[in-house]
Amino acid sequence: MFKKTRRSRLILVLCVSAVLLSALGISPALAQKRFEGVEITVFTQTPPFIAKPVQMFRADWERETGGKVRLITAPWGELYPKMFSSFALGSQNYDIIIFPAAYLADFASNEFLAPLDTFIAADTRIDWLDILPVYREKISTYAGTIYAVTMDGDSHMFYYRRDAIENPEHQAKFKAEYGYDLAPPKTWAEVRDVAEFFNGWDWDGDGRIEYGVVEGMRKGAQGFWTFFSRSAAYTSIPGQAQGLFFDPETMKPLINDPGHVQALEDWIEIMEFGVPGMINMDNGEVRSVYAAGEAALAIDWGDVGVISDTDPGSTVKGKVGYSILPGTTRAWDYVEESWVDFPEVNHAPFLAFGGWIAGIDAKSDNVEAAYDFLSFLGSPENSYICVTTPETGFNPFRKSHFEKLAGWYGYGFVNPEDYLGAIQATIAHSNVQPDIRIPGAFRYFEALDAQLAMALAGAKTAKQALDDAAKEWDTITEDLGIEEQLKNYRASLGLPIE
Amino acid sequence: MPMTNILSSFRGKKAGRAFILPAVIILLLLTIFPFLFSLFLSFGKVSFLGGLQIHFAGLKNWLRLFNDERFYNALSNTVLIAVIAVAIEYVLGLGLVLLLNRGVKGSTFFRVLFFLPMMLTPIAVGYMWRMMFNPTRGPINHVLPLLGLPAVGWLTEPKIVLYSIILTDIWQWTPFMILILFAGLQSIPPALLEAAKVDGASGWRLFKEIIFPLLIPASIAAILLRTIEVLKIVDKIYILTGGGPGIYSESMTLFGYNLGLRAFDLAYGATIAFSLFATILVVSIIFLLMTRRSQEISLE
Numbered sequence: 001m002f003k004k005t006r007r008s009r010l011i012l013v014l015c016v017s018a019v020l021l022s023a024l025g026i027s028p029a030l031a032q033k034r035f036e037g038v039e040i041t042v043f044t045q046t047p048p049f050i051a052k053p054v055q056m057f058r059a060d061w062e063r064e065t066g067g068k069v070r071l072i073t074a075p076w077g078e079l080y081p082k083m084f085s086s087f088a089l090g091s092q093n094y095d096i097i098i099f100p101a102a103y104l105a106d107f108a109s110n111e112f113l114a115p116l117d118t119f120i121a122a123d124t125r126i127d128w129l130d131i132l133p134v135y136r137e138k139i140s141t142y143a144g145t146i147y148a149v150t151m152d153g154d155s156h157m158f159y160y161r162r163d164a165i166e167n168p169e170h171q172a173k174f175k176a177e178y179g180y181d182l183a184p185p186k187t188w189a190e191v192r193d194v195a196e197f198f199n200g201w202d203w204d205g206d207g208r209i210e211y212g213v214v215e216g217m218r219k220g221a222q223g224f225w226t227f228f229s230r231s232a233a234y235t236s237i238p239g240q241a242q243g244l245f246f247d248p249e250t251m252k253p254l255i256n257d258p259g260h261v262q263a264l265e266d267w268i269e270i271m272e273f274g275v276p277g278m279i280n281m282d283n284g285e286v287r288s289v290y291a292a293g294e295a296a297l298a299i300d301w302g303d304v305g306v307i308s309d310t311d312p313g314s315t316v317k318g319k320v321g322y323s324i325l326p327g328t329t330r331a332w333d334y335v336e337e338s339w340v341d342f343p344e345v346n347h348a349p350f351l352a353f354g355g356w357i358a359g360i361d362a363k364s365d366n367v368e369a370a371y372d373f374l375s376f377l378g379s380p381e382n383s384y385i386c387v388t389t390p391e392t393g394f395n396p397f398r399k400s401h402f403e404k405l406a407g408w409y410g411y412g413f414v415n416p417e418d419y420l421g422a423i424q425a426t427i428a429h430s431n432v433q434p435d436i437r438i439p440g441a442f443r444y445f446e447a448l449d450a451q452l453a454m455a456l457a458g459a460k461t462a463k464q465a466l467d468d469a470a471k472e473w474d475t476i477t478e479d480l481g482i483e484e485q486l487k488n489y490r491a492s493l494g495l496p497i498e
Numbered sequence: 499m500p501m502t503n504i505l506s507s508f509r510g511k512k513a514g515r516a517f518i519l520p521a522v523i524i525l526l527l528l529t530i531f532p533f534l535f536s537l538f539l540s541f542g543k544v545s546f547l548g549g550l551q552i553h554f555a556g557l558k559n560w561l562r563l564f565n566d567e568r569f570y571n572a573l574s575n576t577v578l579i580a581v582i583a584v585a586i587e588y589v590l591g592l593g594l595v596l597l598l599n600r601g602v603k604g605s606t607f608f609r610v611l612f613f614l615p616m617m618l619t620p621i622a623v624g625y626m627w628r629m630m631f632n633p634t635r636g637p638i639n640h641v642l643p644l645l646g647l648p649a650v651g652w653l654t655e656p657k658i659v660l661y662s663i664i665l666t667d668i669w670q671w672t673p674f675m676i677l678i679l680f681a682g683l684q685s686i687p688p689a690l691l692e693a694a695k696v697d698g699a700s701g702w703r704l705f706k707e708i709i710f711p712l713l714i715p716a717s718i719a720a721i722l723l724r725t726i727e728v729l730k731i732v733d734k735i736y737i738l739t740g741g742g743p744g745i746y747s748e749s750m751t752l753f754g755y756n757l758g759l760r761a762f763d764l765a766y767g768a769t770i771a772f773s774l775f776a777t778i779l780v781v782s783i784i785f786l787l788m789t790r791r792s793q794e795i796s797l798e
Contacts, residue, residue, distance in 0.1 A: 077755075078759075080762060081759055084546060088546030089550060218740050219739075220736070220756065221740060275633075276633035276649070276651065276654075277632065277633035277634065277654050279742065280654050280739060280742060282740075292635075294634065442762065446756055446757065446760050447761070450568065450745055450756075453741075453742050453744045454744040454745060456742075456744065457746060458744075459656070459745075459746075479543075
């Protein structure tokens with residue numbers, strides 16, 4: 001009798017619990033943690049940058065799902081070899097990789113990554129349409145299939161010192177010298193003039209000499225991205241499929257056409273008006289030099305903006321203006337093989353690097369758990385925290401990131417509307433140019449990087465260097481297979497594959 | 499020989515071989531196999547699609563190497579750094595050893611001080627000198643104008659950059675020469691030096707006739723070890739210049755790293771690595787032959 005009563009009580013308690021859980025919207029089955037005992041391995045760059053978001057959010061996800069997240073990291077130079085060999089040799093070292101978008105073509109074309117369309121379609125948390133179209137449709141997608149979740153939005157933008165340009169004395173002096181009004185430069189020709197004007201004198205009255213411009217030119221670093229940011233407007237005609245890398249009909253390199261040569265000649269010339277030693281500066285140094293108030297103009301990802309306003313050591317807080325990359329008044333038409341003149345400035349902002357994205361090993365035993373973690377990490381709420389937290393390395397990529405300003409003020413920005421406005425203008429531009437996304441991308445980059453470095457060092461003319469780079473690109477394409485590369489290249493541009 | 503002795507000697511040999519076997523296997527697996535595999539790679543074309551695939555490509559990679567201007571540039575940069583840096587490190591090291599050996603006041607303190615750079619990692623040394631050489635914020639270019647001298651583009655001028663790298667190597671590795679030569683000097687019997695002094699030998703004759711000849715074995719070891727190390731230089735250059743400006747400071751190892759691991763062209767990377775191995779082997783053999791010959795002449 002006693003036993004029977006106890007069992008009845010137990011049943012009653014279970015029933016009441018089920019009713020209560022149902023009332024709270026949680027079914028008894030879901031109340032059990034859904035990934036209990038599952039361990040997923042995430043592989044990315046050595047902390048803090050890029051790995052920090054995983055460190056920030058893994059405990060929350062583990063608490064919610066019962067799963068475990070193991071984080072493995074490696075320095076930048078070891079990411080590609082380790083990721084590629086893990087996939088290619090089928091060793092399944094990692095469930096999730098957070099990687100540069102430039103690798104996507106290599107991984108997706110070899111079917112190393114799990115397609116994510118079905119997961120995303122069924123996911124109510126990720127709010128996929130909140131991600132800006134260029135990232136969700138181009139950067140995270142390959143040949144019409146989504147292979148990665150966007151984690152970071154990356155594009156080059158242009159920085160100028162507002163206090164220098166808005167100074168009435170400087171404006172009068174500039175007009176007398178150059179014959180037009182001093183304003184934030186709209187073209188690369190104006191960049192040259194403004195850089196020349198502000199080079200080599202103490203224009204901010206701090207007792208030290210300042211310089212015109214600072215750009216990352218260092219060999220073996222990010223210099224080739226700066227070059228493409230400068231050449232994009234000279235080679236990209238609105239409405240044309242591509243003018244920056246290859247002819248999408250023949251896979252012939254376009255990097256030695258007159259548009260690119262002009263851009264390289266501009267780049268060589270600008271060294272004269274730059275911070276001394278600019279040829280050896282990577283973008284890390286560009287950021288510190290600009291935040292130290294040494295230059296009037298700069299090209300960088302969103303980081304110069306972040307460091308200028310939020311770093312305690314910055315001497316330029318609130319003094320920096322932001323804009324879309326300058327453009328040109330003419331561009332080379334590779335189809336017609338002639339220059340095209342524009343009545344207005346032709347802008348072609350460049351999505352240099354393309355940002356960090358996260359994919360899942362197609363052979364992973366834990367695809368579902370891995371996707372769940374990515375969805376959690378990349379959700380609107382958590383990604384907003386990431387893009388407004390120092391040292392995550394993530395920049396805004398969702399509509400909602402641009403709409404909520406409170407986090408940006410809290411981050412330390414003085415004029416977040418201007419900063420976000422410049423990024424939005426870049427990403428949403430109709431002539432925006434994505435980075436190269438084909439297998440062997442870094443082989444092409446390496447070959448170009450060495451030739452650009454030789455031109456900058458005066459060992460070759462711009463034309464010689466780019467001709468030599470084009471020859472090397474041809475050799476690489478032949479080595480990887482022209483037909484295959486053409487197919488991959490067209491897929492990366494969203495063009496039909498014949 | 500009695501049968502039992504033969505058996506025990508046989509057992510002894512067998513047992514010896516059995517004990518050595520694990521070491522041999524480990525050596526084969528960890529050293530010889532990767533070495534031969536890399537050599538094989540240099541004659542192949544690597545593809546990872548559908549698992550690791552290596553296709554025989556004959557001499558293609560080697561022909562590419564011998565027609566590559568970057569290879570000759572990297573080779574000449576590397577040899578130039580090695581020759582100048584090691585020569586200066588040796589002369590400086592020898593001079594400092596002789597000074598320390600004379601019982602200069604505070605020589606123990608200086609000995610410890612001299613060894614400090616050698617204890618730093620090359621990466622840290624690279625960053626430190628990159629700051630020192632900074633054109634606008636570095637202390638060197640800050641001091642030069644105060645002395646009436648122009649600022650110098652230490653890491654950005656094609657004609658200067660290699661010498662800046664050599665300077666950092668000398669700063670870090672002269673202590674290694676001091677260490678080896680000091681040990682060599684300590685091994686010279688004091689009675690020999692005392693006897694020479696009693697016979698009226700001057701300081702210079704003492705050095706020329708006794709100290710230097712007796713230091714030759716230590717000198718050979720120090721110079722050879724340093725030469726081999728400098729021929730493989732990569733870390734400091736990677737941090738200081740990345741091989742720039744242009745390719746004016748690209749070393750063989752950095753060239754191999756860029757092509758093999760950055761561009762992920764493994765077969766060509768292996769070819770570059772083997773060309774460096776061949777260079778080191780040739781330089782070492784020539785150096786050993788030369789020093790053996792000079793020792794023979796001095797004995798004659």
